[in-house]
Amino acid sequence: MFLAASLLLGAALFSIGCFGVLTRRNAVLVMMAVELMLAGVLVNLVAFSAWHANTIGQVFALFVVGIAAAEVGVGLAIVMMIARERRSAEVNRFEEMTG
């Protein structure tokens, strides 16, 4: 029972995170939504680890956390630099890739 519920939770967190990534106008908030997505992944991993009753899932989860941390650090540094240049962190202002 727990497994199914955990998977549902993971799916929910992930979807909400997606929504946030696609919708938020502030770059930092987008990154927060990304963290939500990663949290959903963690839930999945831990749930499966419990289901299999071995530690592989947790190890994987550890690595995910580590990567998330690295990503947040670098990402926020970038965002800060851009915000400094453009005096704004608004996502919609970055339209250089327009076709």
Place this chain on the structure above:
Amino acid sequence: MISVPLALFAPASLAVAFLAVLLMGKRFPRQGTEIAVGVSALNAVVAGVIGWLWLAGSREPTAASIAWFRIGNTQVEAAMRIDGFAVVLCFLVGLVSLAVNVFSAAYMKDDRRRTHFFAFLLLFSSAMQLFVISDNTLQLVFAWEVMAICSFLLIGHWWEEQHNVAAAMKAFLTTRVSDVGLLLGVAVFFFAANNSFSVQALNSAATNGDISRGVLVTGAVALFIAVIGKSAQFPLHTWLPDAMAGPTPMSALIHAATMVVAGVFLVSRLFPVFDAAFSITDGNGGANLIIVVGSITIVIAALLAFLQRDIKKVLSYSTVSQLGYMVVALGAGAVLAGVFHLVIHAFAKSALFLAAGSISRSVHGYDLQRDMGGLRKDLPYTHAGFLLAALCLVGVIPFSAFWSKELIVSEMDHYNYGGFIWVVVLGSMMTATYMARMYYLAFWGERRGPKLVRESPFAMTLPTLGLTLCAALASFGVLVVERPQTHGTAMWAAVLIEAAFPVIGIVLAVVCFKLGIGAVWLARRFRFARAAYHVLWNRYYLDWVYERVIVRSVNRGLAMIVHWFDLRVVDALTDKVGQGAVKVGRGLMKGIESEIVDGTVDAAGEGAMSSGALLSRSQSGRLQRYMTVALVGLVVAVVALTWMMQ
């Protein structure tokens, strides 16, 4: 049995020499003369060896053939037949060719194009030797044509002068007209002989009566037309006298000994065919095409020989006349005799030509009356050669032509061609007379030309004398030839007549000279003589007929009609087509090109631009928009996939 490679070596060696002289001759110190003389000597030796092997051996003909090519179901073979005729003629060609080459080494010493001269002499001899050993009508045609080309090239050797070129063209075109007959005949007989080019097959088919009458006569007439042209019979003989425009040694080889006898040889090779077509040897002895043409030729050419001032022209008309003899012999069934006469004539006439070349070089001219006269003391060797050769040719007993003409006559009698015998006899009298005239004018009487005359070098007199000797020795051939049975007393009568007439002819000539009676004297006194003189002087108006009537009418009439047609019909048609094309093009341009094609292209362009503008709005540059679209797409895809997999 002569081995095939040995026989092939003869023409092959000459052909290789031709190429060698043509390609490398100029590098030699004597411009290729060395190669020519050397190889023709080798060739003569080989031909001699072949001849000796033949005489000493079994005298069985060698026939050999190899597969050549294939058309549909027909296999064509390259064939050779080496029998008595082939051996003799091969030897003849080799020997005369050698003599001419040696002679030319001296005669053409300072010539501007002697390399080419020797090259074409060699090619010519090669073709003639190939001709005599071939057993396949295609090969015969091939060799025939190669000889025609060589003749053309050699007659026009000094092509810087227009009249030489004209003479060469005349020779070539006249023989070309007759070559139509050759090709027609070969084609007809190919089908008649069950799709075979083999001479053997053709001869046996004719003998067995496998060929229908109409086909046989058509083919035989066609082939004989070719003989008329090539062997200078009436009415296509006009090219031979004009061919004297070429160098004299060439005339000795081609127009005395070899090419002109190609026609005669063709008839002798295919004699069964002609025999079947014209019923030559059936014993009834009626007039047939061959003997009639030959007889006419003998007479008219001999008459013309009286009137010539140029020594070479006398000799050329003499050649025509003698060829008539050979043709008459063939037309009367005397094949062996005809070939025998051919051999004698070849040696004697070529000796005479070489002698004429020798004389002309010494007196710097060819005119009998203007340049020559009284030369017998100053040109002893040339004189000896000329006299002996002339006697051989005239046929005073015991010289060569007597035996050959006697043989011809007895065979004519055997096959009952009695009436024509008189033509032959009359012809031999005339031969004697004009020969005597020529001899006398050149070597006797007072010196009319240059005072200081020197004998020709050894290189020129030796071949002349050599050939004369061959002509004399050839009379021993009579011992080899088989004789038909004839009536006893009639034969002796014939012999006497034969012996008598040439002598009569000579006496006549001497008398005329002593009395100062000549053509001019006769013409002044007798109107008939004058008319005859005019006819003869204009060579029976034949040339006039050919040139003015035939050529001009074609030029004016036919050419003009064709020109009109070309202009009014063909050109008009082309113009209309062109104009039509332009109109159609313009219409297409406007209707299709401008409206449809351009319209389509423009629309395509517009469409691309507007759709591009439309689609470029989706490239907003906003990442989130992109990602949304991606996610939507992903979800839809997954749903669809799962649905499909249900």
Place this chain on the structure above:
Amino acid sequence: MVAQILFAAFAAVAVVSALRVVLAKDAARAAFALVLSLGVLGPLFLLLRAEFSAVVQLIVYVGAVVVLFVFVIMLTSNPEDPQDAQVSSSVKGVAPAVLAAIGLFAVVSFAALDTFGESQIGNTQPGDLVVLGRDLLTKQLFAFEVMSVLLLAALIGALAMARRN
């Protein structure tokens, strides 16, 4: 029984907080909602007998990452433009994302329920930390080391970028 109720409660808090994260008009509010959402996952992991993960979650994720977020928000917020934290205003902009998110959730949950609906968690004992540690340093050593290098690279990178010149 108790575990299930607790689980449900934690899960509900997590989801609601997550919604707050993505829908808050205020960056700071969103950040604190993130804290709550991620934080409640820790006890949840405990329920799943993944003690190590629970602790890691709380220390690293909540204790470091979210703190970082708070700092950055503080540093980049622009008093002149308070709107920039908002979700895009028009419905037209939001609808596809909403649909996509809902669609994604539907697909994944359907897949999960379909496959694992009847499964039971097999973990009844506390997770063995010794085994985990041993795994990390033997079987997964390579990944472990790579992770270290990655973190180092991130550190250097961030430093390099944040310098003022």
